[in-house]
Amino acid sequence: MSAKASGLAFWVLPGGIITLMRRFFVNRGIVMPVVLIVAVTNPAWPKSHAVVGSSNNHEAVIAVCVEKASSGRNWLRQTLMALRKQEGGWIGAEVRNDNGTHDLGPMQVNSWWVPRIARLIARNEGQVRAWLRDDACFNVNVARWIFLSALRDSGDFWKAVGIYHSPTRWRQIRYARSVSALIHNH
Numbered sequence: 001m002s003a004k005a006s007g008l009a010f011w012v013l014p015g016g017i018i019t020l021m022r023r024f025f026v027n028r029g030i031v032m033p034v035v036l037i038v039a040v041t042n043p044a045w046p047k048s049h050a051v052v053g054s055s056n057n058h059e060a061v062i063a064v065c066v067e068k069a070s071s072g073r074n075w076l077r078q079t080l081m082a083l084r085k086q087e088g089g090w091i092g093a094e095v096r097n098d099n100g101t102h103d104l105g106p107m108q109v110n111s112w113w114v115p116r117i118a119r120l121i122a123r124n125e126g127q128v129r130a131w132l133r134d135d136a137c138f139n140v141n142v143a144r145w146i147f148l149s150a151l152r153d154s155g156d157f158w159k160a161v162g163i164y165h166s167p168t169r170w171r172q173i174r175y176a177r178s179v180s181a182l183i184h185n186h
Contacts (some may be wrong), residue, residue, distance in 0.1 A: 056138070058091045062106045065137040069144045081143060082182040083107060083164060086175070091136050104132040105139035109146070117142060 066084065072076035087108035103110040109132050118128040128130040131138040150163035161179050162172025
């Protein structure tokens with residue numbers, strides 16, 4: 001089910017989850033993303049998100065999430081898949097970093113984002129952290145939001161790829177080169 005309001009589309013998903021997805025609109029020739037807001041009306045995510053089984057099954061679920069998050073934009077699908085491959089995360093991942101943060105889920109979204117996302121969607125941090133770790137589609141959509149926000153703010157595709165990984169410039173450059181190789185060798 002879909003309805004439009006103020007240029008944004010609402011999707012009602014199984015399990016009572018209402019998602020206000022980012023959509024693009026053109027303003028003075030510049031493509032700008034609209035803010036991602038997720039409102040959860042049911043405390044449990046649909047069972048389709050609670051995947052158990054083989055890593056092949058996990059990869060299939062993640063691929064479907066990337067496909068949905070890319071909204072038919074091949075460049076965005078390729079970018080998200082390359083970020084995914086570079087990050088090497090998995091459903092349920094919680095990898096500790098040297099600085100005390102954790103990288104969560106398939107797209108290895110850093111736990112630094114948890115309080116910011118929690119405020120944005122009006123949910124507690126524990127819930128957001130669990131969703132980032134365990135819900136592939138939530139994780140991929142947050143990764144999409146981080147990347148597209150960086151793209152909007154920087155106006156530079158490769159800089160946005162680097163920003164997805166780190167605020168440190170030399171790390172951004174190194175990361176963007178690695179992701180570039182993955183995209184071009186696809």
